[in-house]
Amino acid sequence: MSRRESLPLLLSEELTQKSTTLPLSGLRVLDLSQVMAGPFCCMLLGDMGADVIKVEPPHNGDQTRNSMGFRMKGTDSPGFLALNRNKRSIELNLKSEAGREIFYELVRTADVVVENSRPGVSKRLMVDYDTLEKINPRIVYASISGFGQNGPWSKRPGFDLIAQAMSGMMSAMGIPGQEPIKSGVSVGDLGAGLFSLYGILSAIIGREKTGEGQFVDASLFEAALSLSIWETTEFWALGKSPAPMGSANRMSAPYQAFQASDGLFVLGAANQKLWQALCKTIDREDILLDERFVDNKERLGNRQALVDILNSVFVNDTVENWVSRLLDAGVPAGPIYDFEQSLSSEHVAERRMVQEMAHPVEGHFKTLGFPVKLSKTPQELRQHPPLLGEHTHQILDELGLGNKLKEFESQGAFG
Known part of the structure; x- marks a missing residue:
């Protein structure tokens, strides 16, 4: 018996009862995405109660499981753990007919599909919107890519660095007279995840009127560009691209960092x-x-x-x-904290922005809390970031396919 077979079922009656009070309970999301933008979007949906099933390629799964260059106790990286709570995992080889057969059965039960492959990949795998809409016309299908599904840059790889560079964002960041600086926070990736969430929920609401789902097209490039509000305004008003300004603000002064006797702080006299x-x-x-x-x-x-x-x-x-x-x-003024100072502050503690989560391999590990608080249905850490394929058997049973497990295995459904 494998490690995942020996683990207790995590969508227990107790956990199910917890999720049914949340706003998105009853919503099923199929997460085909990897790395950051898509997983972040799907995690936020899971935090609000959606049943998020992470569909992962066999053997290695989401490539973030093996990224970052450091781990804690298990084989999954802290980056994967940070982006995949409140999800279940199923291993499926979508290059096989048997794997696709199982996936199509999942699609019949689902509300949302999220993928972030390069345009064209999902069509080759026959898991694209046109294919899945025929199976389930109510499906809301979100594709997150580097530059969107059309346009001369659409086939380019989707990396946060490239999105920041080509959107103009990088040209406006850094120290005047020096080379442009990339935002250390992955603005393109995380922004695309948030905009996708906005598109998905809008499509879900719209479906209540039309009875039909639709395709949601989001990109890292457009996320970075859409967040460049002041910068694009300045360009259109003055006819020249904004230059880097360090910590200063384009619209107000003084509004930046200043030097005290023992360090830097910021103030905003706006x-x-x-x-x-x-x-x-x-x-x-x-x-x-x-x-x-x-x-x-x-x-x-x-x-x-x-x-x-x-x-x-x-x-x-x-x-x-x-x-x-x-x-x-x-x-308005404040010190410039590093993450150690910020995460250990009394304010972060009271706002519960650092929480501990139990994991069958890691034991207990720290994770960020919920950035939005709901008064009547507060979110909870219901499920740990799943081990690869941890819920494969459970999900097959839910689909009524448990008795065909050996048959699917022999046909390469799980790699």
Whole structure:
């Protein structure tokens, strides 16, 4: 008996009862995706109660299981664990007729399919929208790719780095006069996952009116471009591409990082009232009379001179003292924390943004909490990130195919 066969069924009566109170309970999602954008989207659906079945290729599964270069106790990477809670896993060889037969049976029971292969791959595997819509006209099918399903760039690989670069986003990030910098947070990937979620739920609501599902086309490129709100506005208004500004803001000044005696902190005097409060708090009300800084337009045009003056004041005291004084005066300000400081803060603890999850191999591990709180149906960590194929037998039983397990195995359904 394999390790996954010896594990207890995780969609137990107790877990099922927990999920039925959540908003998306009763919704079945087939997660064909890998790495980040699709798995993130499907995890959020699972967090809200959907029954997410992760359909993975045999032997290795989602390639993120073996990524990152470090692990904890088991064979799955922390990156996989972070993106795949509240899901079940079935191993299926979609290159085989038997594997597709099982998948098509799943499609008959499903509401949503999410995939993030390069355009054309799902059609070759015969799991594309046109094929599945004939099996289940109510299916909502989301494809997440690098550049969308059409257009001259559509066949290019879907990588966050490339999306940030080609959307224009990278050109506007970094230090002035130096090479562009990629956002360390995967904005394209995670943004595409969030926009896909928005599209899926909209299509689900629309299905209540029409009775039909539809195709949702999302991309990393368009996610990165759509999040570049200020930058595209500046380009259209001024006719030139925005340049990098470090930590500064394109629309307000002062609104960036400043140097205190023991480190950096940020403040945002985003309107005239806050600007006046800032000058009063740092005992430099004389600056209010300086023509270079009389309003936001002038401050933006003389930003560096303003930064030099403010830094000459802030360097005389600590981050903690400046932040405290500014907040007391109503001026938004905060220290620049690393992740250790942020994750160990009292605020993160009270907001339950760090939680512990039980796992049959890892024991207990930490995971991020839920970024949106629901008052009447709070989300829960119902199911650990699944082992590869952990629920294959269970799902076949649910489909009424358990008695054909050996037959499917002999036909290569599971690799």
